[in-house]
Amino acid sequence: MKKVMFLLVIVFSSMYSFGQETLDASDPNSFIFGGDQGFHFLTMNLLDINLIDVEPEFNNAVSFAIDPSTLEAGEPIFSGAGGAINEDLWLNITSRTNGVATYNAFVSSNQPVPAGFELKVEILNAQSVGGTGITGNAVLGEIIISDTPAVIITGIEKGYTDDGVNKGFQLRYVINNSGGGSLPVGFEIVYELIVQN
Template structure:
């Protein structure tokens, strides 16, 4: 009788072990994989926009010339960035790439804070920065993010001109210069 009971217990054990195998027959794995490359693209909106300033004599005799911004339209800088985890954050630098800034005049760019439209990890404005032919950062701390594409998205760019040395200003007609923006690793 004891042996019989032992066999019953053994049989039950074997069947209990077998039962889960019985219900789950077979499985197969499908590998799902994709790669996001490093991305760094920057653009100015609206495209091909010119900002114009005029420097004219003051109405008041002996007073400093007046700097006037003729363009009404605002400029916006948009960017998308994907960096690897633990990589350095990126920055946007600006520089005068073509033309010359007339003597006696300083040209500045100030990026506003990013609009809330885009994602987290957008960069921070570095305030009002004087432009030269050497690249100077205007926005830093850019992580993996996007600003949105178009005007009123990203950072507004405010251009300004200041007269630094009146004695060097000459009546030289139109002066054209180009600003180039580059997004780069810090």
């Protein structure tokens, strides 16, 4: 008899609702205006961000190999067709503008290029590899590097090229060194982003 009575108590209890108020989903007022609600305003102040980098970052020195098979007594060391070439470095860009500014990328040396040297750079890929947005257009052809900045990429707005080797713009350096001299200690090639006039 105890089992039957216990079962009747369970059935009798389930007939009464002890839960929360039922929400009528067909009535928008019940979930728009009912229940606990709160709000707050969100503002974001994003400054212009412009970053330029040469990859690989850990060792972005430009080195030129000399092909011994092209060496001949009485000829300059870098006498190969067009000079010695390096295509190992990539230019990566990240830019966020306020919608008004457009940037150009400039290249220069941090000190004068010694007499007897001709150092040139160009972008092999006319468009960036990877990334998204408006990361600019490469200036076509070789640029002779000097301590006066020269434009290498135009029209950089909002976007990024992705980071690292095989991303962004591939750089091709050519050096003609008819005198066989050396670059001064601390010689650097500098890339910078400047607002387009």
